[in-house]
Amino acid sequence: MFEAEVLSGGFSNPAQDSARAFRACLDAMARPGRIQQIAGAVPPAPLSPAAGAILLTLADATTPIFIAKSHDTEAVRRWIAFHCSAPVVAASDADFAIGTWDALQPVSQFAIGTAEYPDRSATLIVECEDISAPTATLSGPGIETTQTAYLPNLDAFVANSAQFPLGFDCYFTAGNQLSALPRSTKVEAL
Amino acid sequence: MTDQAYNFAYLDEATKRMIRRALLKGLAIPGYQVPFASREMPMPYGWGTGGVQVTAACLTPEDTLKVIDQGADDTTNAVSIRKFFERTAQVQTSETTAEATVIQTRHRIPEVALTEGQILVYQVPIPEPLRFLEPRESETRRMHALEEYGLMHVKLYEDIARHGAIATSYAYPVKVEGRYVMDPSPIPKFDNPKLGGNAAIQLFGAGREQRIYALPPYTDVVSLDFEDHPFDPSKADHACDLCGSEVSYLDEVITDDKGSRIFVCSDTSYCTTRQDEGHTGRLSPEGEAA
Incomplete structure (x- = not known):
């Protein structure tokens, strides 16, 4: 049973499924706060299908991953090892980090890039219960006027956007849904 | 005719993941040039190898692709790239701007306003706007880091001193969200006003120079100018x-x-x-x- 769970749940049609999943990631990152549907992955709990699809689409042997306490189970580790071949590392060395918002604290431990290479920064995949109820107002690139969105916290993202062009970027996932918050977005209370 | 020997959209999955990660970081830092490990493509540099790699990483089987070369759908470059993706990705192609979901372009932005469902992919020869002013990559990278763009204004000023007006007519430098100075690829400066506030996602790929950068929709893009010599999209x-x-x-x-x-x-x-x-x-x- 355990082996079957680890070996299954990948994209059934890798090239096409990852292309569709990437477009959801691209649309999410290009339009902060807007909820996108993403499908194709069936990872072991507590990993959500959306988070699993993001990892299948973007992570591989060249992208170290940090797995926070909330998601650090044997099944999740083995699933990521089999499907992504990504090394599991400490938070400060990670390209991708996966976990609930509380488990990812403190977010200051993640790479925010350097002045010359701000792209060398972490992408956090924040697992949420539900991302449909807005808690914040967003503005900035990708948003015509303003956009309301669910954020698990406010101050941390205000501080993150103040570091622009440095900073980390976030995906928020729940079930088959995802939204994104790049460092370029300005965040205000609703 | 399809080529089963190749992966969907030609590139292997590891390469596409690498390009996709670069595209997402590019969107998160509008106007910043993200280095990427550009691959050899079955066409020479200068024919859109950067744009083709970005398009290959973005295409889904449901997409309709349009390719233009200086605005035209029927030139060699455009026809070849369209056929390339018809064969390797089995996507629909179109010559009508409004029908396309992905548009790869060489040196033009379509006249018809783009919409939210569309992605515009630019082929970029020299992504570094400061390259002709400072040949060293280590220096230009530091200039971007320090937001040190005085040299670009000196160049535009010298244009005015010599010609009485800013003589740069294509690849006219822009400032993105008040931070990064960006080369919009060699589009005529007539197209510059369409870069900002555009509803579509704009992605830029430079194959030979191994850089990817991006503009999310509705990004603030300003063409550099002076108060007494305002930008003129002629x-x-x-x-x-x-x-x-x-x-x-x-x-x-x-x-x-x-x-x-x-x-x-x-x-x-x-x-x-x-x-x-x-x-x-x-x-x-x-x-x-x-």
Whole structure:
């Protein structure tokens, strides 16, 4: 049973499924706060299908991953090892980090890039219960006027956007849904 | 005809993941040039290897692809790239701007306003706007880090001192969200106003120079200028000789060796659509409409 769970749940049609999943990631990152549907992955709990699809689409042997306490189970580790071949590392060395918002604290431990290479920064995949109820107002690139969105916290993202062009970027996932918050977005209370 | 020997959209999955990660970081830092491990493509550098890699990483089987070369759908470069993706990704292709979901372009932005469902992929020869002012990559990277763009303003000032106006007419530098100075690829400066506030996602790929950068929709993009020499998105002072449009960007075509010339829309899709709608220009077969 355990082996079957680890070996299954990948994209059934890798090239096409990852292309569709990437477009959801691209649309999410290009339009902060807007909820996108993403499908194709069936990872072991507590990993959500959306988070699993993001990892299948973007992570591989060249992208170290940090797995926070909330998601650090044997099944999740083995699933990521089999499907992504990504090394599991400490938070400060990670390209991708996966976990609930509380488990990812403190977010200051993640790479925010350097002045010359701000792209060398972490992408956090924040697992949420539900991302449909807005808690914040967003503005900035990708948003015509303003956009309301669910954020698990406010101050941390205000501080993150103040570091622009440095900073980390976030995906928020729940079930088959995802939204994104790049460092370029300005965040205000609703 | 399909080529089963190749992966969907030609590139292998590891390469696409690498390009996709670069694209997402590019969107998160608008105007910043993300290095990426550009691959050899089955076409020479200068023919859009960067744009093709970005398009390959973005295409899904449901997409409709349009490819333009200086506005035209029917030039060698555009036709070749369209055929390439018809064979390797089995996507639909179209010459109509409004029908396309992914548009790869060389040196133009379509005349028709783009919409939210569309992605515009630019082919970029030299992504570094400061390259002709400072040849060292280590230096230009530091200049971007320090937001040190004085040299670019000196260049534009020297234009004014020498010619009385800013003589840069294409690849006109822009500032993105008040932070990064960016090369918009060699689009005519006429197209610069369409870079900012655009509803579509704009992605830039430079294959030989191994850089990817991006503009999310509705990004603030300002063409550099001076208060007393404001930016002027100029075009030839004519109407199109085929469709009569007075607002589109025009190509000047020399028709004989006695200096005769005609002006036609550079965007062929826009021009044919207008002609089909009954608009006429100076050379329309119906008569002397304009």
